[in-house]
Amino acid sequence: MSRELTGKVAFVTGGGSGIGEATSIAFADEGASVVIVDFDLAGAERVAATIVSKGGLAQAIKADVSDDASIGDAISQTIAKFGRLDIAVNNAGIGGDMAPTGDQSVSGWRKVMGVNLDGVFYSMRHEIPAMLKSGGGSIINMASILGAVGFANSAGYVTAKHGVVGLTKNAAIEYATQGIRVNAIGPGFINTPLLSALPADSLAGIASLHPMNRLGQSREVADLVVFLASEKASFITGSYYPVDGGYLAR
């Protein structure tokens, strides 16, 4: 059976955990070589080992997306190892401080913007030239349902994710005739380590905000990422796709 991404090279930030881990494994299952980039090198190496144990090709790289030079170096390492870049998933993210806007600290705001918005821009400014040299590609930015609506006590996170959707649209327009498609995904609340700080009763409350009355699973997001990365999505660019159990339909 032919696989969707045979011969492609994919770059996944935050690939050592949660949605990025599921995406990296799904890419490898479809035949891509996968570069797993994470602040947490042990997590990235664990995911790379899982892929290699199944006969795939993978490379773990430690990098910080909030540092332009660090992510630029990760792209250089990717080209040195695999010679090209076809797919990039800008997924690394943090939750950010929970406080009403008037009580948000400047340092908390800067931190979440630095990873969740600046990090996507820094990644794209290194990925795009590499993709142009490779003849085009697909960029998928991990926004959130909170890229479309607000969520009390999360001003920095919500602002950064709305920004990711805008950045996605802009780059899509700029590169549409040069073979690079750029899309964003808006997951609802997904059962990953990102939510592990929350107590069980608040998780049940969060699950009930989704009409399906449950949290999503990382694989349910990864399946959409694989579709957008593949040639099946050849006429899709500049869009934002929720995968949210109906959250935004309310």
Ligand code: NAP
């Ligand atoms: P996760 O399990 O915490 O995984 C995120 C990974 O990114 C972690 O390995 C983390 O490393 C890494 N990371 C954090 N800051 C980084 C940086 N500056 N540079 C490089 N890597 C960094 O989170 P997830 O739930 O899979 O989230 C992935 C993405 O989906 C995020 O952008 C998040 O905002 C978005 N999202 C998640 C949900 C959800 O409910 N889970 C919903 C909507 C959108 P450390 O562990 O060392 O921090």
